[in-house]
Amino acid sequence: MSAAWSAGCVRARSMLSRRVGAGGARELASRASLEEVLQQLAAGPYQRGIRPGQSLxxxxxxxAATVLWHLRVLAGWLPREGAESVRALAGWFEVANVVEQVQQPGTPPYLLGSLAVSWPRLAxxxxxxxxxxxxxxxxWGDPGGSDPxxxxxxxxxxxxxxxxxxxxxxxxxxxGGAALLFARERFLxxxxxxxxxxxxxxxxxxxxAVGSASFADLRARLRxxxxxxxxxxxGPGELWRAEVRWWDRVARDALKLLRTTGFGPDVVVGCAVLLGVDARKVRAAxxxxxxxxxxxxxxxxxA
Incomplete structure (x- = not known):
């Protein structure tokens, strides 16, 4: 394994300290006001973008932008293969930029830097x-229509x-995520x-599966x-449970990746995912x- 992989994996593991954690996020959620949480976050791992008085x-x-910043830093420490994995996972932010630009024009975009796929052009x-x-x-390819x-x-x-x-x-x-999206659009x-x-x-x-005429048919035909x-x-009304299951599975799998020995892609992917999982919990809080x-x-x- 190259020195770049070693340095990148060490950096990745150190970034995991920049999480609130499940217990910390639940404690934040118990606060009686948004301002209390903002005061606490402004002195913690998400202080980069948090300010007292912000809207929800x-x-x-x-x-979310703090996670993106960490991913940009992490990618800079990695060899090309590792940086490409981080770029693929960070595609969520470019997707969010595209969606917001067509649904809520004027929303400030996430700053992707070297993790951008096509954003400077799409902007x-x-x-x-x-x-x-x-x-x-x-x-990204043709979406097949121009409505948002x-x-x-x-x-x-x-x-x-x-x-x-x-x-x-x-x-x-x-x-699994594609199955959720397909089921939500077609049957919910x-x-x-x-x-x-x-x-x-x-x-x-x-x-x-994509030719399914009903939710039950889809579930039976999925790969x-x-x-x-x-x-x-x-049924479609229980897709919220499936989403919770998806996040639980992703978090468990990411933890397993971090338990691997040595330096390599597993550590990087596990770190990137767990940073995203933590951000989701903090956003919910x-x-x-x-x-x-x-x-x-x-x-x-x-959460």
Whole structure:
């Protein structure tokens, strides 16, 4: 293993200290006001973007942006293979930028730096129609339509495929996430999918699955590495349980990756994922505290 891998993995493990942790996030959620949580976070691991007086939306965004900053730093310590894995996982932020640009124009984008795939070019799109054109000419591909929903769904499926192809250790996560997205759009929102989205979903779910006429049919037809996320889920109304299961599985798998000996991709992927898991819990804690900090059962469901 190269010196770059050794240095990168040491850096990755050190970054794990920059988490609040499950217990810490739950304690934050118990606070009776958003301002109390902001005061505490401003002196902790997320202090980079947190300021007293922020709105809930700005604070949640600052938490996510802090994770992105850590990933940018981590990628700089890694050899090319490792940096490409981090770039693939960090594609979530570019997807978020695209979705916000077509749904909420004027929202400040996440600063991707060297982790960008096509963002400097996509940022120039002044309308959903232009965004579709730019996506079609980029590695993200044509979403199949220029309405905001089609663009959002298209880039999310494209990201799932990208992760599965470039981060082998995350293939089951990508397949499970794609199954959740497909089930939510087709059987909860009851919306048709554009042809490119169906094609990308088929890569991860199987050709038989994307032709399903019902939720039960989908669950039965899913390919093996995607089936786990919908097992014991009886219908679209219970997809929230499947999402909780997805996050629990991802967190457990990431911890296992960190227990591997030596220096290599497992440590890097595990670190990147656990930073994201922690941010999700902190964002949930911010939302619960903004509601008065009770009941904590709501936090346990969200996180």
């Amino acid at each position: 939306e700005d604070a949640q965004r600052a938490v 120039r799109a002044a309308s959903p129609e232009q965004m579709r054109e730019e996506l079609a000419a980029s590695p 929903r089609t663009i959002a769904v298209g880039v999310q499926f494209a990201w799932a495929v990208r992760v599965a192809e470039r981060v082998p250790r995350a293939q089951d996560w990508a397949a 929102a009851e919306q048709p999918l554009a042809e490119p989205a169906v094609r990308r979903a088929a890569v991860l779910l199987g050709a038989d 093996g590495d995607a089936r786990w996320v919908l097992s014991d889920v009886d 911010l939302e619960i505290s903004a509601r008065g900090g009770r009941p904590l059962e709501a936090f346990d469901v969200l």
